Amino acid sequence: MTKLKLNLIKLQKVLRAESKQKYKRVNPFVEDITDWKERGEYIFGKNKNITVYNTCTVSGNVEVGENTWIGPYTALDGGNSSVKIGTNCSISSGVNILAHDSVKWALSGGILPYEYGRVEIGNNCFVGTNAVITKGVTIGNNCLIGANAVVTKSFPDFSIILGVPGVRKGRVLIDGKNLKLEYFKV
Numbered sequence: 001m002t003k004l005k006l007n008l009i010k011l012q013k014v015l016r017a018e019s020k021q022k023y024k025r026v027n028p029f030v031e032d033i034t035d036w037k038e039r040g041e042y043i044f045g046k047n048k049n050i051t052v053y054n055t056c057t058v059s060g061n062v063e064v065g066e067n068t069w070i071g072p073y074t075a076l077d078g079g080n081s082s083v084k085i086g087t088n089c090s091i092s093s094g095v096n097i098l099a100h101d102s103v104k105w106a107l108s109g110g111i112l113p114y115e116y117g118r119v120e121i122g123n124n125c126f127v128g129t130n131a132v133i134t135k136g137v138t139i140g141n142n143c144l145i146g147a148n149a150v151v152t153k154s155f156p157d158f159s160i161i162l163g164v165p166g167v168r169k170g171r172v173l174i175d176g177k178n179l180k181l182e183y184f185k186v
Contacts, residue, residue: 030054031072040070060099065089065123081116081135086123092147094130097121101135122157142172144181 015032019025031054040050044064052058053072060078064070065087072093076083079100085091099119104112117136121127125139128147139145140157151166160170160181170183 028055028072040064071095078119079114079116081118084118084120086121086125086141088123089121089125089127091127092129092131095127095132097127097133099135142174144172 012029012032015029016026019027019032034054036051036053037049039054040048040052043052043058043062044050048064048066050064050066051069053070053074055072056070056074056076058076060080061082062076062078063082063084065085067087068085068089068091070076070091074091074094075096075098076085077096077098077100079098081099083097083099085097091097097119100114100116102114105114115135119133119135119137121133121139122141122143124142125145126143127133127145128149130147131145131149131151133139133145133151136154137151138154139151139161140155140159142157143155143159143161145151145166146160146162148164149162149166150164151161153166155161155166155168158172158174159168160172160183161167162169168184170181173180173182
């Protein structure tokens with residue numbers, strides 16, 4: 001066991017140095033020894049160009065569209081319902097997308113059941129670091145959800161959603177190859 005441990009430490013140092021040089025970052029060891037594209041293929045099928053970090057937990061019924069990036073320390077929990085994420089999306093580190101909750105079950109001492117509701121995120125969406133999207137929410141296409149937002153209701157296409165609870169604070173404007181984030185005046 002000591003020899004195996006020493007070999008793993010040696011491997012970790014080599015992989016860490018490669019990541020630092022190639023990406024200018026230092027990953028957790030588990031991320032350096034896994035292939036994020038292979039994991040995307042394993043979970044969601046081949047030829048879709050889906051990146052899924054090894055520290056992402058995927059459970060229940062979860063669908064993800066092509067060219068989507070799912071970062072580290074995320075949770076996609078379809079539960080007994082489902083989570084659907086569109087194409088060309090970026091799901092930042094620490095994001096939790098939950099198609100169920102156990103609030104009423106816990107508060108009632110286990111008498112009331114868990115609650116479920118499908119979560120759907122449109123195409124071309126960005127979900128910021130540590131955002132939480134709760135059961136029953138639909139997010140339109142081309143939406144930006146800010147870091148640490150807690151999204152408990154649905155929003156239309158081109159929304160900028162910020163805060164706790166998440167509210168629409170602006171809109172995404174796209175004109176050909178030009179993109180502008182327009183924030184509402186307070």
